[in-house]
Each structure stands twice: as structure tokens, then as C-alpha cells.
Amino acid sequence: MVVPERKDSTSARLTRDHWIQAALAAIAEGGLTAVAVEPLATRLGTTKGSFYWHFVNREALLQAALGQWEEQTTTVVIGEINNAPDDPPARLRMLVTRVIALAEQDAVGPALMANAKHPSVQPVLSRVTRARIGLTVDVLRSMGFDPHQAKLRAMLAYSAYLGHAQLAHSTPELTFQTKQQRREYLEHVLRTLGAPSAP
Amino acid sequence: MVVPERKDSTSARLTRDHWIQAALAAIAEGGLTAVAVEPLATRLGTTKGSFYWHFVNREALLQAALGQWEEQTTTVVIGEINNAPDDPPARLRMLVTRVIALAEQDAVGPALMANAKHPSVQPVLSRVTRARIGLTVDVLRSMGFDPHQAKLRAMLAYSAYLGHAQLAHSTPELTFQTKQQRREYLEHVLRTLGAPSAP
DNA sequence: CCCGTTCCATACGCAACCGTATGGTTGGCC
DNA sequence: GGCCAACCATACGGTTGCGTATGGAACGGG
Structure with missing residues (x-):
């Protein structure tokens, strides 16, 4: 009989935040439906009794987790870019680099996209x-593109980001593997997005 | 009490294919977990008794539906492109046009991406x-790009396709709405993908 | 028109999960 | 060290979905 280990053996009692973290991990692995009270309880080495003290119901946990994700995922990148030096090309490079990394780490985003119609997910997304x-x-406007061009390029860029995230999580074996390939791909994307407009 | 209508009131009995179509519709709307026997039965105006005559279990239906989707989704586009005239730029235009349309219609693809780890989904995807x-x-090689360039551009193009599909289904309100905008975006994408390489 | 094959309805047992109720622990504070 | 509040375990009832069993309806060829 293996007793499921508690995350942090130093603290016997759980906080609201422990549940939120567990929920986000569950979303990343199994999508929205994986946010299930009893399985999460088992994973945390506790029981529903704990859960229903911290949250009124499953939906409340979901909302809390989504809020947390929104907070992190927006503030992190956006803050980082806005605090960056005022060198436009460098900012674009930073954005793309940072965002490619994020796409490959964060599995929650793709999972949410799949349930975009869910009433709690829709507004967050x-x-x-x-x-x-x-x-x-x-960022593109700061590089000198006019608003129209900037919007077109941004849509393409953001689509590419979303797709990259999907690929990285769904069929990673079909993405570039070596450091060299990845570097070249990054440069290609930067060149493409930052290229001067054709006449 | 509303009696759920049967899809085609002319045929009292259902075929295997009716169930497959219903399953695909369910995936499009609610993801993999929406492929549930009893709900589907209700939607089709029948009962489990019918289902378990046509399929051994839920998994079998899933596999059949995935097979159907793979068949359609690959043969349609690929056949269309390969039978196209031998004018490379026209082929790229056709591919992009066709694929943007597909991205906006087919909701199954995005739903599958979200469950890419599922043993039945993974190989199909x-x-x-x-x-x-x-x-x-x-297509890109036929336009004169060398293999390396073609691969880089193809990866970016396919990422953009996936992302576009995601956007169209998850937050359509943030995509281009008017015909004019959409035309311009299409042209932008074509220009970007087909632009000659920078020195 | 009849009879076997094909197809469907119903009833059942089982498992996973939600949410409630209730009593028991544990911890900080005086 | 006692006591209140915070926290957790267990037991229960309800719902939803899977899969099986079994009898009955519908259909078509002889």
C-alpha cells in the first residue's frame, strides 16, 4: 500500500492555493474535465472534506485557477516587454523569443482553447x-509599421504563436529538435515578421 | 415532452455511419469526452441498444470517427492541390485559400489537438x-525555395494555419470580420509566405 | 405469409464523480 | 491547558455514463 505523498511534507494542512496549483496541473495534463474533486484530493493526499472547506464547489476552483492563469500569463510577458529598453527591433526579438518559450512551457493555454465555449473560460480567453x-x-507599431500593417502582421504572428504552442504539445516529434534548427527557425520568424513591407 | 427528432425521418433504422457522423459532430462541439454513448443515442432519437449492435464499445466508435476524419481531411485538400495546374504561385494561393477555409469550418481538428496524448488520437494526428x-x-519547393527554406517556411505556415483555426473557433470575435479585411489578410499571408528570401 | 436475420428497447449492475452532513483533529491564543 | 476556529475524514445519496443481457420489433427473401 503506497500512501500518496503530500506535496510538501512540512505542512500538514493545505491552503486554497495548493488546490489551485493542482487544478492548473490537471488542466495541463488532462484538460478541463481533469479538474475533478476526488482525483485531485487523492493527488494531494487528502479528501473531499478539505476541498469543500476551501471552495463552495468545483466551479469555484475552476474560476480561481483560471484567474490565476490569466494573471500570470498576461502580466509576465506584457510586463517584461514594457520594461524592456526602447530599442524596437530588440523588443520584437524579445517578444518572439519569450513567447516561443512560453508556448512550449504552458500547456494550460492550449487546453483552454479547446473549451473556449465554456462560460467560465470564454471571458478569460x-x-x-x-x-x-x-x-x-x-511592438510592431513601435518598429514603424502603420496601424493597418501592424494589425495584419500581429494577427499572423499571434496565429503562428498559437499554432506553435499546439504543435509543441500535440506532436512535438514533428517540431525542430536540435538547438541549431531551433535557432534558425527563430531567426526565420523574426526576419519574416520584421521584414519591410513589399511595395 | 418533446420527442427528440430523428435526423432523417425517412429512415427508421440507423446505420453505423449515422453514429460516426454524430460522433464527429459531438467532438466538434464538446471535445472527445462528448463522445458518450447515451447522450448520442438521445440525440439520434434511439437508445444504447442500437449503438452496441453497431459497435463493440465507445472506443470503437471513436476510432471509426477518427478514421473518417483523417480520410476526409487529408484526401480533400491534398488531392485538390495535387490535381491543380502546374503554376506554382497559383498552387500556393490555392493551398492557403483552401486551408484557411478548412480551418474555419473544421472544428474537429482543434478538438483533437487538445487530446493529442490519447492513444487513439495520437497516431491520427x-x-x-x-x-x-x-x-x-x-508546394514551396515547387516555387523554387531550397529544401531548407521550404521547411522553415512550411513550419511557420502550418503553425499559422493551426493558430488561425484555434482563433476562429475559440475567439471568433477577435478575427477579421468584413470581407474586405479578410481579403487583405489573405493577401498579406500570401505575400509573406511567398516573399523571396532576404539575402 | 412466414421465418430468420437484422436491428432496437428496456432493465440491470457497476464505477466515477458531485455535493451534503456530521463528527473528529489540529492549531493558535489567552 | 482549555477553548474556539480552522481544517479534514468518512459516510451517504444522487446523477451520469459504460457495458451486458435478453426479449421484442421490423424487414426481406423464399
Whole structure:
């Protein structure tokens, strides 16, 4: 009989946040439906009794987890870019680099996209998407592209980001593997997005 | 009490294919978990008794539906492109146009991406992805790009396709709405993908 | 028109999960 | 060290879905 280990053996009792973290991990692995009270309880080495003290129901946990994700995922990248030096090409490079890394780490985003119609997910996703596209437009405008061009390029860029995230998580074996390949791909993307407009 | 209508009131009895179609519709709307025997039965105006005559279990239906999707989704586009006239730029235009349309229609693809790890889904997705990237590489090579360039561009193009599909289904309100905007975006994508390499 | 094959309805047992109720621990504070 | 509040375990009932069993309806060829 293996007793499922508690995450941090130093703290016997759980906090609300432990559940949120577990929920996000579950979403990353198994999608929204994986946010299930009893399985999570087992994973945390506790029981439903704990859960229903911290949250009124499953939906409340979901909302809390989504809020957490929105917070992290927007503030992190956006803050980082806005605090960057005022060198436009460097900002684009930073954005692309940072965002490719994020795409490959964060498995929650893709999982949420799949359940975009869920009433709790929809608004979160809408806000995050809007913010990210807006950020991209800003960076491109700061590089001298007019608003129209910036919007076109931003949409393409953001689509490419989403697709890259999907690929990285669904069929990683079909993405570039070696460091060299990945570097070249990064440069290609940067060249493509930053290329001067054709007449 | 509303009696759920049967899809085609002319045929009292259902075929295996009715169930497959219903399963695909369910995937499009609610993801893999929406392929549930009893709900589908209700939707079709029948009962489990019918289902378990046509299929041994839920998994069998899933496999059949995935097979159907793979068949359609690959043969349609790939056949269309290969039978196209031998004018390379026209082929790229056709590919992009066709593929943007597909991205907006087919909701099954995005749903599957979210469950890429599922043992029945993984191989299907892997084959479809490989085929599509391969097709894109071919088209680009026929336009004169060397293999390396073609691969880089194909990966970016396919990522953009996947992302576009995601956006169209998850937050359609953030995509281009008017015909004019959509036309311009299409032209932008074509220009970007087909632009000659920078020195 | 009849009879076997094909197809479907119903009833059942089983498992996973939600949410409630209730009583028991544990911890900080005086 | 006692006591209140915070926290957790267990037991229960309800719902949903899977899969099986079994009898009955519908259909078509002889």
C-alpha cells in the first residue's frame, strides 16, 4: 500500500492555493474535465472534506485557477516587454523569443482553447487573447509599421504563436529538435515578421 | 415532452455511419469526452441498444470517427492541390485559400489537438500533421525555395494555419470580420509566405 | 405469409464523480 | 491547558455514463 505523498511534507494542512496549483496541473495534463474533486484530493493526499472547506464547489476552483492563469500569463510577458529598453527591433526579438518559450512551457493555454465555449473560460480567453494581440500590435507599431500593417502582421504572428504552442504539445516529434534548427527557425520568424513591407 | 427528432425521418433504422457522423459532430462541439454513448443515442432519437449492435464499445466508435476524419481531411485538400495546374504561385494561393477555409469550418481538428496524448488520437494526428506539412513543403519547393527554406517556411505556415483555426473557433470575435479585411489578410499571408528570401 | 436475420428497447449492475452532513483533529491564543 | 476556529475524514445519496443481457420489433427473401 503506497500512501500518496503530500506535496510538501512540512505542512500538514493545505491552503486554497495548493488546490489551485493542482487544478492548473490537471488542466495541463488532462484538460478541463481533469479538474475533478476526488482525483485531485487523492493527488494531494487528502479528501473531499478539505476541498469543500476551501471552495463552495468545483466551479469555484475552476474560476480561481483560471484567474490565476490569466494573471500570470498576461502580466509576465506584457510586463517584461514594457520594461524592456526602447530599442524596437530588440523588443520584437524579445517578444518572439519569450513567447516561443512560453508556448512550449504552458500547456494550460492550449487546453483552454479547446473549451473556449465554456462560460467560465470564454471571458478569460477573450481578455488574454486581446491583450496579447494588442501587445504585438504595439511592438510592431513601435518598429514603424502603420496601424493597418501592424494589425495584419500581429494577427499572423499571434496565429503562428498559437499554432506553435499546439504543435509543441500535440506532436512535438514533428517540431525542430536540435538547438541549431531551433535557432534558425527563430531567426526565420523574426526576419519574416520584421521584414519591410513589399511595395 | 418533446420527442427528440430523428435526423432523417425517412429512415427508421440507423446505420453505423449515422453514429460516426454524430460522433464527429459531438467532438466538434464538446471535445472527445462528448463522445458518450447515451447522450448520442438521445440525440439520434434511439437508445444504447442500437449503438452496441453497431459497435463493440465507445472506443470503437471513436476510432471509426477518427478514421473518417483523417480520410476526409487529408484526401480533400491534398488531392485538390495535387490535381491543380502546374503554376506554382497559383498552387500556393490555392493551398492557403483552401486551408484557411478548412480551418474555419473544421472544428474537429482543434478538438483533437487538445487530446493529442490519447492513444487513439495520437497516431491520427501525427499522420495528418506530417502529411500537411509535407504538402506545404512540396508546394514551396515547387516555387523554387531550397529544401531548407521550404521547411522553415512550411513550419511557420502550418503553425499559422493551426493558430488561425484555434482563433476562429475559440475567439471568433477577435478575427477579421468584413470581407474586405479578410481579403487583405489573405493577401498579406500570401505575400509573406511567398516573399523571396532576404539575402 | 412466414421465418430468420437484422436491428432496437428496456432493465440491470457497476464505477466515477458531485455535493451534503456530521463528527473528529489540529492549531493558535489567552 | 482549555477553548474556539480552522481544517479534514468518512459516510451517504444522487446523477451520469459504460457495458451486458435478453426479449421484442421490423424487414426481406423464399
